[in-house]
Amino acid sequence: MNSTVFQETFQRLSAEIEKAIVGQPDLVHGLLVAVVAGGHVLIEGAPGLGKTLVVRALSQVSGLGFKRVQFTPDLMPGDVTGSSIYDRQTGGFTFVPGPVFTQLLLADEINRAPAKTQSALLEAMQEHQVTTDATTRALPRPFLVIATQNPIESQGTYPLPEAQLDRFLLKLTMQNPPADVEAEIVKRHAAGFDPQELSHLEAVAKDAELIAMGKLALRVRIDDAVTRYIVDLVGRTRNDRQLELGASPRASISMLRTAQVVAAAAGRDFVTPDDVKAMARPVLRHRVLLHPDAELQGITVEERIEDILRSAPVPRVAS
Amino acid sequence: MRTARLAAVVAALLLTAPASVARADPEASRQAALSGDAVAFCSTPKLPLSAESLELCHLAKEIPACEGLAKACDEALAPKPKRSAGAGWLDTLAPLGYALGRALLWIFVAGVAAALLVPIVRGILAWARSRRARDFPEARARQARVRTDPAALAPALRREAREILGRAETAESTGALGEAIALYLAAALRALDERGHIALARHRTNGEYVRACQDAALRRPLAEMTLAADAIEFGGRAPDPDRARAVGDRARALLRALSFLTVLAALPGLACAGRGGTKRAVDDPAGLEVFREIARGEGYAVQGLGGSIATLPIPKEGEKTFLLVLDASRVQLSDDASSRLLRWVGAGGSLLLLGEPARWPKALGAKPRATGSRDVTVQVDDGEVFHDVTVRVSQPGALTWPGAEAIAVAGGEPFAARVALDRGVIVGLARPDPFTNVGLSQEGAGDVAMALVEQARPVDGTEIRVARPEDGVTPPGNPLSALSRAGLSVGLVHAVPFLALLFLHAGIRHARARPAPEPTRRAFVEHVRATGAFYMKARAHEHAVHEYAKHAREVLRARAPRDATLAQYVAWRANVPEREVTRLLEPRTPGITRKGAAAHIRAVRDLLDRAAEPKERTRA
Structure with missing residues (x-):
C-alpha cells in the first residue's frame, strides 16, 4: 500500500457509496475516515434521512461483515454480546455469539436501550473483545460500531453516558437535504431505486486493504506545530466557561488519527492544520457538555465549538 | 501700424513654432462640438448663472443661437423689485420669531x-x-x-502585498528559501484579501483560504502555492530553489492577474465617468467643454490635470511635457501652486493662461490695460497663407506684459502675448472669452483658439491638460x-x-x-446557621438547639485526634471544663425556652470559636 493506492481506494469507496446516498458528502467522508482510522461512529439525524442506508452501503462497498441490532428498551446485554446456552446433548453450556461478533455493527437507535445494554458495548468498542462467563473472546478485525440516534425524541430514550460517548471516534450529523438534492432522491426512487436492495453496489475494497490503509495513515507525518494546535483546540474546550465538561486527551488522539487519514486521503504524507480543523467538529461535538446556564440561554455545542475554532490561532510560519 | 507689426511677429513666431499636429479643420471641429445633443449652455444654461457666465452676457446677446442664455442674463441682471407694503406684518412677526x-x-x-x-x-x-x-x-x-495573548495573525500578513513580495524576493536571493516560500504565499493571500477575494483571519487555515477564494481561476495557483508552503512548514520537506522559484512565479502571476482584474473591473466605471451613457450636459456658458472637443477633433489628447498644480512633477531636460490650459478667473492659485507653476514652466512646461492678468502669478509682472475695442484679431495660418481672423469678446480687455510679444490685439492693444521662460513658454490672454463655450459659438472662434494653442504647445506636444478649480489649491x-x-x-x-x-x-x-x-452557593456553616435561625423563627427552638449541637459535634469530631474523646479534646482546646462541654454538645433540653435556646446556641458557637483558636504548644 502506498499513498497513491490509498488515495485511489478512498476515492473509489466514496464514489461507490455515493451511488446510493445523494447529497451527503461530508457524512460519507466522515464514515470512511472513521473506517480507515478504526474508530466508531455515532450518527445523529432525524428519521428518514438515510442513516441506516448509508451504513448498509458502507458495508456493501467495503466488503466488511455486517450485522444490525435494533436497540429497544427491553434489549438485554446478552442479546448484543451473546450468551451461554445449555446444550442437552452435550450436557454443557455452549456460547452462542451475539451480533457484536462481526466487523461492522449497526447499533440502530442506540439510545432506546437502557444504560446497562448500552454499556455492553463498552468493552467491545474499546478493547475489541467481549467477556462473558469469565471468558474473553476477541472480535474480528477491523471492528467498527456505527450507532444511530434520533435527536428529536426524548421519551423512552436513554441518553448515552459520557464514558460511552467518548469511545465514539466521530459524531456525524445529518441535516435535511436541500430541495434540489431531495428532488434527485425522489427521481431515483421513481426510477426504481430500492434502498433495501444494494446488490448493485460493488465491493471495491477488502478488510485487509482497510487495515493496510489504517497502518499507512499512522505513518503520516505530524509536525510539532500541528500537535500543539490540536492540544490547544482541545485545551480550549476545557477552559471554556460555557462548557461544563471539556474534551479528554482521547479527543486529542482522535483528532490526530482522523487528521492523518484526511491528509492521506488528499494524497499528502503530512498533516496540515486544515486537516485538523476539518475533523475538529465531528471529534469534539459529542465529547463536550454544555454548562446548564449556557443550555438555558439556548447556546448549542456546535456554536461553542465554532467559537473555539475561531479563537484558536492557526500555526503559520510567515512572520 | 501696430497690426502690421503684430503680423510680422506672428509670422516669425509661426515660422519658429513647433511642428504642428495633424491639423484637421478647427472650424469643422467647432461645428461638430456645438452640434452635440448635450450642448445646452446657449439654450438652457445652468442656473443661477455664475459670475464668470455673467461676464459673458454681452457676448451672448450678439450670438443668434444664444437666446436662452441672453434671456437668463436679462433676468439675472434686472433690478430686483422692492418689497410690497403688504408684507409689513411680516416685520411685526420678526421680533417674536x-x-x-x-x-x-x-x-x-x-x-x-x-x-x-x-x-x-x-x-x-x-x-x-x-x-x-x-x-x-x-x-x-x-x-x-x-x-x-499574542496576535497570532502573522505580522507578514498585515503588510502590503507588494511589500511582502519584496521581502520574499529578498529572502529568496539570500538563500532563505523556506521563508521565501512562506512569504510568497503570504503576499498572494494579502493581495487576495486587499481585493476582497478572501478575508484574512488568524483562525483560518490555508485550505480555507483556497476554498473561500471567490475567483475560481485563482483557486488553482493558490492551492499549488499552499501545498508547496505546507509541505515545507508541516511536511518537513527541504525547500529547494526550483520550488521557491515556482512559488515566486505563481505569486507574481497572481498579483499581476489581480491588478489586471482590478483594472478590468474599473473600466466600466471609467467609461461612465468619461463619455458613456451618463453624458453630462454642457450647460456652463463659461466652461471649456467645447474647446476640449475642438482640440480632440484637431488630434490632441485632452484630459484633466489630475492633481494639484502645487505638486506638478518638474520635467527633466528633454522630457516630453504637455500644454496646461489654466483659466485664472476660475482656478485660484495658492502661493505654493503659483511658484510651482513657474518652476514647471521654466523646466520646459507650456502654459496657456486665460483670464485677467491681475489674477495671474505676480512674478510674471503682467497687468491689465484699457482698450476700447471688444474685437480681438489673431493671425491664422490656413495652411497656405496667413490671414486675420477677428472674434468678439464680452468686455474690452488688454494687457501689459514686459518682455512678452503680442500675438493677438484688441483695438490696437495686446490682447494675447507669448513669453519664453527658460525652457518653457507661456501664452497669456487678457480674457478667457475666446476659449469659453460661448466665445467658441462665434464664427472663426475655432481657428482663433487653435492658433493660440499652436503658439503655446510644446515641441511635438500633442497632449493638453486642463486645470480644474480645485487644482490651484495646495493639497x-x-x-x-x-x-x-x-x-x-x-x-x-x-x-x-x-x-x-x-x-x-x-x-x-x-x-x-x-x-x-x-458564586451563589452557600458555605456549609452558613447554611447550618441559616437553618438554625429558621428553626428559631418557626419556634422550633428545641430542634434548633439539637441540630446546632449536632453540627458542632460533627465539626469538632472532624478535628479531634483519634485517641481522645470529643469532650476531652474540646475541653483542652477551649479551656472549658469537660462537664460543661458535655452539657453543651449533648443537650438535654426538654421544655427549653426560646431565650434559653438562643443562649445555648450562642454558648455552643462560642465554644466552637474558642476550640478553633490556635493553641500554644506546651511541653509536657
Whole structure:
C-alpha cells in the first residue's frame, strides 16, 4: 500500500457509496475516515434521512461483515454480546455469539436501550473483545460500531453516558437535504431505486486493504506545530466557561488519527492544520457538555465549538 | 501700424513654432462640438448663472443661437423689485420669531449640557466600578491573559502585498528559501484579501483560504502555492530553489492577474465617468467643454490635470511635457501652486493662461490695460497663407506684459502675448472669452483658439491638460489639515473632549475586565446557621438547639485526634471544663425556652470559636 493506492481506494469507496446516498458528502467522508482510522461512529439525524442506508452501503462497498441490532428498551446485554446456552446433548453450556461478533455493527437507535445494554458495548468498542462467563473472546478485525440516534425524541430514550460517548471516534450529523438534492432522491426512487436492495453496489475494497490503509495513515507525518494546535483546540474546550465538561486527551488522539487519514486521503504524507480543523467538529461535538446556564440561554455545542475554532490561532510560519 | 507689426511677429513666431499636429479643420471641429445633443449652455444654461457666465452676457446677446442664455442674463441682471407694503406684518412677526428662536436655542444648549453631563457622571461611576473590579484576582488574571495573548495573525500578513513580495524576493536571493516560500504565499493571500477575494483571519487555515477564494481561476495557483508552503512548514520537506522559484512565479502571476482584474473591473466605471451613457450636459456658458472637443477633433489628447498644480512633477531636460490650459478667473492659485507653476514652466512646461492678468502669478509682472475695442484679431495660418481672423469678446480687455510679444490685439492693444521662460513658454490672454463655450459659438472662434494653442504647445506636444478649480489649491499635508481646511477646526476641537467623554462613558467599560459574579452557593456553616435561625423563627427552638449541637459535634469530631474523646479534646482546646462541654454538645433540653435556646446556641458557637483558636504548644 502506498499513498497513491490509498488515495485511489478512498476515492473509489466514496464514489461507490455515493451511488446510493445523494447529497451527503461530508457524512460519507466522515464514515470512511472513521473506517480507515478504526474508530466508531455515532450518527445523529432525524428519521428518514438515510442513516441506516448509508451504513448498509458502507458495508456493501467495503466488503466488511455486517450485522444490525435494533436497540429497544427491553434489549438485554446478552442479546448484543451473546450468551451461554445449555446444550442437552452435550450436557454443557455452549456460547452462542451475539451480533457484536462481526466487523461492522449497526447499533440502530442506540439510545432506546437502557444504560446497562448500552454499556455492553463498552468493552467491545474499546478493547475489541467481549467477556462473558469469565471468558474473553476477541472480535474480528477491523471492528467498527456505527450507532444511530434520533435527536428529536426524548421519551423512552436513554441518553448515552459520557464514558460511552467518548469511545465514539466521530459524531456525524445529518441535516435535511436541500430541495434540489431531495428532488434527485425522489427521481431515483421513481426510477426504481430500492434502498433495501444494494446488490448493485460493488465491493471495491477488502478488510485487509482497510487495515493496510489504517497502518499507512499512522505513518503520516505530524509536525510539532500541528500537535500543539490540536492540544490547544482541545485545551480550549476545557477552559471554556460555557462548557461544563471539556474534551479528554482521547479527543486529542482522535483528532490526530482522523487528521492523518484526511491528509492521506488528499494524497499528502503530512498533516496540515486544515486537516485538523476539518475533523475538529465531528471529534469534539459529542465529547463536550454544555454548562446548564449556557443550555438555558439556548447556546448549542456546535456554536461553542465554532467559537473555539475561531479563537484558536492557526500555526503559520510567515512572520 | 501696430497690426502690421503684430503680423510680422506672428509670422516669425509661426515660422519658429513647433511642428504642428495633424491639423484637421478647427472650424469643422467647432461645428461638430456645438452640434452635440448635450450642448445646452446657449439654450438652457445652468442656473443661477455664475459670475464668470455673467461676464459673458454681452457676448451672448450678439450670438443668434444664444437666446436662452441672453434671456437668463436679462433676468439675472434686472433690478430686483422692492418689497410690497403688504408684507409689513411680516416685520411685526420678526421680533417674536427672534425671541422664539432664542428660547429654542437655550433649550438646545440645556439639552446639550445634559447630554454631556450624563455621560460624565456615568463614566465616573463606571470608572469607580472598574477600579473595584481591578482588585479581583480573577479579573487581573484575565487582563493578563488578554495582554499576553499574542496576535497570532502573522505580522507578514498585515503588510502590503507588494511589500511582502519584496521581502520574499529578498529572502529568496539570500538563500532563505523556506521563508521565501512562506512569504510568497503570504503576499498572494494579502493581495487576495486587499481585493476582497478572501478575508484574512488568524483562525483560518490555508485550505480555507483556497476554498473561500471567490475567483475560481485563482483557486488553482493558490492551492499549488499552499501545498508547496505546507509541505515545507508541516511536511518537513527541504525547500529547494526550483520550488521557491515556482512559488515566486505563481505569486507574481497572481498579483499581476489581480491588478489586471482590478483594472478590468474599473473600466466600466471609467467609461461612465468619461463619455458613456451618463453624458453630462454642457450647460456652463463659461466652461471649456467645447474647446476640449475642438482640440480632440484637431488630434490632441485632452484630459484633466489630475492633481494639484502645487505638486506638478518638474520635467527633466528633454522630457516630453504637455500644454496646461489654466483659466485664472476660475482656478485660484495658492502661493505654493503659483511658484510651482513657474518652476514647471521654466523646466520646459507650456502654459496657456486665460483670464485677467491681475489674477495671474505676480512674478510674471503682467497687468491689465484699457482698450476700447471688444474685437480681438489673431493671425491664422490656413495652411497656405496667413490671414486675420477677428472674434468678439464680452468686455474690452488688454494687457501689459514686459518682455512678452503680442500675438493677438484688441483695438490696437495686446490682447494675447507669448513669453519664453527658460525652457518653457507661456501664452497669456487678457480674457478667457475666446476659449469659453460661448466665445467658441462665434464664427472663426475655432481657428482663433487653435492658433493660440499652436503658439503655446510644446515641441511635438500633442497632449493638453486642463486645470480644474480645485487644482490651484495646495493639497493638505495631513488629515488634520485637510479637516481644518474643510472648516472643521472648531469641530475637531470639540471632538477631543467629546472623545474623552465617550471613552469615559463606553470605552472604559471595555478596557477593564469585569469580575466574575460571586458564586451563589452557600458555605456549609452558613447554611447550618441559616437553618438554625429558621428553626428559631418557626419556634422550633428545641430542634434548633439539637441540630446546632449536632453540627458542632460533627465539626469538632472532624478535628479531634483519634485517641481522645470529643469532650476531652474540646475541653483542652477551649479551656472549658469537660462537664460543661458535655452539657453543651449533648443537650438535654426538654421544655427549653426560646431565650434559653438562643443562649445555648450562642454558648455552643462560642465554644466552637474558642476550640478553633490556635493553641500554644506546651511541653509536657
